[in-house]
Amino acid sequence: MAQVAGLAGVHASTVSRALNPETRSMVVPEVVDKVLEAAKSLGYRVDPIAKSLRTGRSRMIGVLIPDISNTLFAPILSGINDFLNDTGYSVIVAEVGNDVAKQLELADRLVAHRIDGLVLGTVSRKDPIVDFCLDQSVPAVLVNRAETSSRLSAVISDDLASMQLAVEHLYELGHRRIGHIAGPPEHSTGYLRRRGFEFAASHLELKNTACEVASAYTRSEGAAAMDRLLDQYPDITGVAAANDLLALGAYDALAARGLSCPDDISIVGHNDMPLMDIVHPPLTTMRIGHREMGRQAAELLQQAIERRDRSCRNIVLPAQLVVRNSTARV
Structure with a gap:
């Protein structure tokens, strides 16, 4: 100098x-x-290390996600990165899967490297990594998934209302025998979207509904759940899936049985992940503003770091129905 x-x-x-x-x-x-x-x-x-020792701040943010290959997280990460880059922070992304021990190990490693805060896209409804952040006084914000007890700020989509809109769309097309492929119930997305399905079925007085739970948000699990639905409820005409990968798995199950979408069964996905408009048939789905979700999560984290703001805020973003060719009138 x-x-x-x-x-x-x-x-x-x-x-x-x-x-x-x-x-x-x-x-x-x-x-x-x-x-x-x-x-x-x-x-x-x-020298960022020397500077962090002097100031107690590294201007580094850690982001934990379960699966970096899942295109759902690309716009979330873009939103986080866009906001934090403009405010002088750098972002470290870590894929941690669904193994809680690995998540805690990586979070501890990031804290040891003096990161200023964490964005968590991994949490379950009762999550020990939230305990870790609170015990270590690490500023943290949840994104896409929420915790039941709301101990940290979170930015999520309106999972209840969006699934109700999906079911109502099928109902308006004349479907009365509707199934649901639910996500893992330990995640807020799976739990709340199933509740949204049940609320819609009750409100619309649907008598012939069915539900199968997928153990993970993967295409293979979607296919397995769809197979179980068809085995037990062969007369269903519409399916609302808890996310787009599950919906694509439902496509696979139909094709394996010589059935087609939407001629035999209409399918609605959830999230409007990239490329859902070019699959065959293009998927009707609930669009979530994932880039905005990431941006708002980053803004909440910056406030928690720089203003020492430890108050909890839950931001719920609305969803939009995007109608494509995977749904049709009965």
């Missing part, structure tokens, strides 16, 4: 301010340019 100051012809404290995005506005632009040019010519970079 002293060498940069000497080359730029300024005091070392001016170099410190000019190189720090948070204090750069305190230095006149011409001097900032001189300092940046001097630093570049000397190959000087701020």
Whole structure:
């Protein structure tokens, strides 16, 4: 820093301010340019580890997700990254699966590297990683999934209302024998979407409904659940799935039996993941604003870090029905 100051012809404290995005506005632009040019010519970079030891802040955020190959998380991560990059933070993404021990191990490792906070896309309705964050006083925000006791702020979709809209769409097309492929009940998404299905069935006075639970949000589990539905309830004409991968699995099960969608059975998905408009047939689904979900989760986390705001806020984003070719009139 002293060498940069000497080359730029300024005091070392001016170099410190000019190189720090948070204090750069305190230095006149011409001097900032001189300092940046001097630093570049000397190959000087701020040492983030030394800085974090001095300030207690690393400006690094950890994001835990269960499956990086699941395209659902791409727009969520984009929203998080867009917001945090604009505020001077860097993002570390860790795939942790559904193994709680692995999740806790990685969270502990990130905290040991002095990350400033965590965005959690992994939690179950009763989750020990929330206990970890609270015990360690680590600022954290939940995204896409919520915890039953609401101990941390969360940004989620309106899972109850969105599933009701999906069922109502099938009802308006004349379907009266409707099935549901539910997600894992330990996750808020699976639990609340099943409740939404049950509320809609009760409100519409549907007598012939059926439900099968998938143990994971995967295409193979969707196919297995659809097979069970067809074995037990061969007269169903419509299916509302708890997410798009489960719906694609339902497509597979129909094809294996020589049945077609929507001619034999109409199918509605949930999430409007990327590419759902180009599968065959294009999937009718509930669109969730996942990029906005990620952006708002990042904003809540920044507030928790910088304002020491420990109050819990639950932001619930509305869903939109996107009608494509996988649903038709009976």
